[in-house]
Each structure stands twice: as C-alpha cells, then as structure tokens.
Amino acid sequence: MREETVVVDCSISASWYLRDEASPRAENVLARIADGTFHALVPSLWWYENVNVIKSAQRRGRLRPRDAATALFLLRELPLETWDPDKQGIAGLLQFTLAHNLSAYDAAYLHLAVSTGATLFTADSDLLALSDRYPCISGR
16 A cells, blocks of 8 residues: 655644544644655745643643653654755745735645645644645545
8 A cells, every 4th residue: 555645733743642633634634644655745944833732731731841752753763754954945944925815834744745745634723714726635
C-alpha cells in the first residue's frame, strides 16, 4: 500500500495532547502517521506553535508539567518531515497570504499542501473557509 502525503496543522496536533480538544478525526490522523500510512509534512513553524500551546496549556492548568513533557516527547517521536521554505517558497507564501488574507502561519500550511500535492488536515476556520477553492483542505 502506498502512503499518502499529508500536512497537519497545530489545530489538529494540539488535540493529540489536550484531552478536552480530542477528536476521532485527529486521533485517526495520529494513528495513520504513527503506522506509516500517512507521510506527514509540517512547516518548521509547527514546532514553535506546538511548544507555545503546550506552554500555555501548562500555565493555565490544562496540562501538568509531566504531561507537557510527555506531549513534546510524543511529537518528537513521530515520523514527521519538517519543511523549511527556501527563498522561492517564501515568495509563494507571500502570494497565499495576500490572495486569501491569511496569516503567514496559516498560509504556510496551505502553501505546503498545495505545493506538494498533500492533503491538509486542519480545524482552523480560516483555512476551512477555503476548502471549496482548495480540495486539498480536509475538515472531515
């Protein structure tokens, strides 16, 4: 069986370690990444976003310090390929931000999915609003 290439944004990955945000869809994505069915790509900013979510969740009492460390360990152990844009990639990123009034963060996920032919898994409302125009966006 051939693996499918996917991009996962922080709105999906945060639900892997924040139990109150857990969803069957996100759990399925995690399982398929872990078993190799999905080849997962993430932009480098994904790591920073997740560290920030983990830090904020710990400070707000949503994660105990031990659980915060476990969450980061879980993410680090996943077979993820991190994408760093080159100079041309940055130009493409700017085009997505301007064309769709997206933050550079959201545009990074969409640009990566479009440029690699991957499916983008997200729960982000700004990205989901573009799913009619970009069939690569999966909100299901």
